[in-house]
Structure formats: C-alpha cells, structure tokens
Amino acid sequence: MAKLRFYYGTMGAGKSTMALQIHHNLVKHSQGLLITQHDREGRAVSSALGVSAAAEVIGPHDDLFTLASTEISSRGEVDFMVCDEAQFYLSSQIDQLVRVVDDLDIDVFAFGLLTDFMGHLFPATARLLEMADERNEIQVESRCWCGELATHNARLVDGVQVYHGDVVVVDDGSDTAVSYELRCRRHWIDGEGKPAKETLRSVG
C-alpha cells in the first residue's frame, strides 16, 4: 500500500537535502518524479549544502493527479513522487496527492514548513497534517541567535521584523530588502534580533 508521508521542519532543518537523498536512493531501483515550487534555483531542487537535482516545477494551475497519470502513460510506471516546498502548494493539490497515493498506488514524500512568517500554518501544510498517513518532524535542530531551539521564521524588511504581508514575496526588483531569520518563539514574538556587538560590550 502506498503512503503519503509528510516531513516538516523549520528553514535550515535540511528538508531539501532529505528530499534529494530520498529521491537519490529510490531512483536507483524505481521510477519517480521530483517536483518543487519556488526553489532557490530555477528548475531544480537544491539544498543549502550545495546538492541539487533537476525537478519538475509546478504552479497553482497544475493538477498533480493528472501530472502523475500522464507520467504513467509515458513511462509505463511511476513508483514514487518527492515533493519539495510543499507548503507553497494549494490545499487542493494536496488532495490531488492523496488520490495519487490511493488511486495510483504511488508513494508520496512531501517536505515543507509548518508555519509562515506570521506564525500560521500554511494552508497546504494544514491539509498535509490532516491527510497524511505519516507526519514526521525532521530532527535536525536549528537555533535562534540566543541559542534556543528555533521554531519560527521571522521575515525582516530592511532588517526589521514584520508580522503582516503576502505569504509569498515576489522579488519586484525594488530596493526593499526582504530576508528571513530563524528565531525561538520568544524572540519571534518580541521581534528581537541579535544585539549589535557594541550593545553587548556596553552591557558586559
């Protein structure tokens, strides 16, 4: 019986690295598909450690059940799908993945973040938690600047944490610098970044 497995972790937990490893191991003995959305580099899944593999990049208009069915028609067989950046899929696409598992007997390995910069579950993540056969937290710990376990992603605009805005920021070429930083819950709520060295020196 095929299964829908969901692996979640914060940024820096090595989700893409694990997705690539699973794909690498399975593809030696079986036929599979690697898909992603909004990855660092074009049509590939790439890990922060520098490993990458060619991937199918999907958008909101892609039906993942149709995608898998079409692949079966052209290749004769598909045994598994590895889905990176799954938090960005539509929740309807997660339901399509459920049908891929149940109707096409294809194992699905989905990787994603739990919460956005506002501290809310991504809709696709919520759907994965509701529908997956297995929910696995990736046990690579990321740390806040203070040394505590990092559980939240902070969005910084020109260095200042923000709590409102679009879930996905599209680079519009403006001068506004958007970046993300891992924080513990306390420092995510306080919006407090690492103190500058001068501050530390005056305190110490």
Ligand SMILES: [Zn+2]
């Ligand atoms: Zn902290």
